[in-house]
Amino acid sequence: MAKTIQAIRGMNDCSPTETPLWQWVEGQIKDTLASYGYSEMRSPIIESTALFERGVGEATDIVEKEMFTFVRDEESLTLRPEGTAGCVRAAIEHGWIYNQEQRLWYIGPMFRYERPQKGRYRQFHQAGVEIFGISNAEADAELILLTARLWKKLGIDQHVSLQLNSIGGLEVRTKYREALVAFLQNHLDILDEDCKRRLHTNPMRILDTKNQAIQEVLNNAPKLHDFLDEESKSHFETLCSILDAMGIHYEVNQKLVRGLDYYNKTVFEWVTTALGAQGTVCGGGRYDGLVAQLGGHSTEGVGFAMGLERLVLLVQEVNPNVQLARPVDVYVVYQGTGTTAAAFNLAERLRSALPQLRVMQHASGGNFKKQFKRADKSGAKIALVLGESEVENNSVVVKDLFGEVDQITISQTDVIAELTKRFA
Numbered sequence: 001m002a003k004t005i006q007a008i009r010g011m012n013d014c015s016p017t018e019t020p021l022w023q024w025v026e027g028q029i030k031d032t033l034a035s036y037g038y039s040e041m042r043s044p045i046i047e048s049t050a051l052f053e054r055g056v057g058e059a060t061d062i063v064e065k066e067m068f069t070f071v072r073d074e075e076s077l078t079l080r081p082e083g084t085a086g087c088v089r090a091a092i093e094h095g096w097i098y099n100q101e102q103r104l105w106y107i108g109p110m111f112r113y114e115r116p117q118k119g120r121y122r123q124f125h126q127a128g129v130e131i132f133g134i135s136n137a138e139a140d141a142e143l144i145l146l147t148a149r150l151w152k153k154l155g156i157d158q159h160v161s162l163q164l165n166s167i168g169g170l171e172v173r174t175k176y177r178e179a180l181v182a183f184l185q186n187h188l189d190i191l192d193e194d195c196k197r198r199l200h201t202n203p204m205r206i207l208d209t210k211n212q213a214i215q216e217v218l219n220n221a222p223k224l225h226d227f228l229d230e231e232s233k234s235h236f237e238t239l240c241s242i243l244d245a246m247g248i249h250y251e252v253n254q255k256l257v258r259g260l261d262y263y264n265k266t267v268f269e270w271v272t273t274a275l276g277a278q279g280t281v282c283g284g285g286r287y288d289g290l291v292a293q294l295g296g297h298s299t300e301g302v303g304f305a306m307g308l309e310r311l312v313l314l315v316q317e318v319n320p321n322v323q324l325a326r327p328v329d330v331y332v333v334y335q336g337t338g339t340t341a342a343a344f345n346l347a348e349r350l351r352s353a354l355p356q357l358r359v360m361q362h363a364s365g366g367n368f369k370k371q372f373k374r375a376d377k378s379g380a381k382i383a384l385v386l387g388e389s390e391v392e393n394n395s396v397v398v399k400d401l402f403g404e405v406d407q408i409t410i411s412q413t414d415v416i417a418e419l420t421k422r423f424a
């Protein structure tokens, strides 16, 4: 036998038994976005490497070490590690955000060369949302309300909590960074290698180190909020007051800075303790400078992205009774002369009249016993049975495979009414 070829490490297949839950989660997300009036945009999975270097930031983990980059015709290309940069690139290129507000969303695979573990993969999927052209905190609040509504629909709202922070503008962060570096210079002995490296490249990322000893020292570090400018402060106060009024609980976490360079003012994360180390199911914030930085007219932006693998894992963990659609509702079995055409006719008629039903027709021959085994395995609730005598009388046997109703024989003319009743 030829040697089999396996999937690439950190990149997963989704089996036909897993896809119904994925489709359900994606359906809840799309319905929620539609109910807020957002529009879907789509963009390529591959972009110029320069887009992420300039957009996400050279000193971020993503750009420094996690991108899948390759050269084709002397051009450096990268599999998108996140969706915001591509969305902004497309919005500038096509004039979607020139002098107008936009509320956009996208869904699809992202790629990061990280060490795979539960909840962290090299190909993963995000649903992301970006609002353009609104500077007010109302936009930030709307995004948070939208996510809170979605958690309720997914049945995970009791298992996620909101972390919120304001990181101000560039000037604020420059001043704060200086103060933080000066503080940490006095504690060099406690810093690990990773933090020492970040001290010179991206010192604010040290704030969310998992190293407990460093975290304790950081408790005495200068506080970001003491450096905030008036505008950022009032933006944050407005956001908090809307969330308070709407009954959204949050924790202000001054150490939350996020791993991408484009943020200013609001940053937030929804986290869970139910998934182990990879507990952030959704992260986002404001990025008022990014559009201009990527060559567009200065336009404010705010958005977030959620990790679909983590959401699916969380739903499985805390909401195992979610009602998923059956893959097959009705299975058509038939045997004998003249029954093949009758079965095709019946199945096609059902699909036209009852498009919401999932109708599978047996196709691999064999006697009724074998066909009923297939029908059971398909998960169908109803089997429709056609033998020679049924074809002759224009009738059909309706058999409840779950054994809830006795088997009956009815005229084929009544089958649509009968199934409508059974699946009401």
Ligand code: HAM
Pocket (backbone or CB within 6 Å): 081, 082, 083, 084, 112, 114, 119, 120, 121, 122, 123, 124, 125, 126, 128, 129, 130, 259, 260, 280, 281, 282, 283, 284, 285, 302, 303, 304, 305, 306, 307, 308, 309, 310
């Ligand atoms: P991010 O925090 O890098 O933000 O990613 C958002 C979410 O994607 C994370 O909270 C997590 O749920 C999921 N995620 C990230 N990396 C992985 C991975 N390796 N495996 C599985 N899931 C993962 C962004 O990407 C920003 N573009 C979000 C944004 C949109 N900010 C403003 N607009």
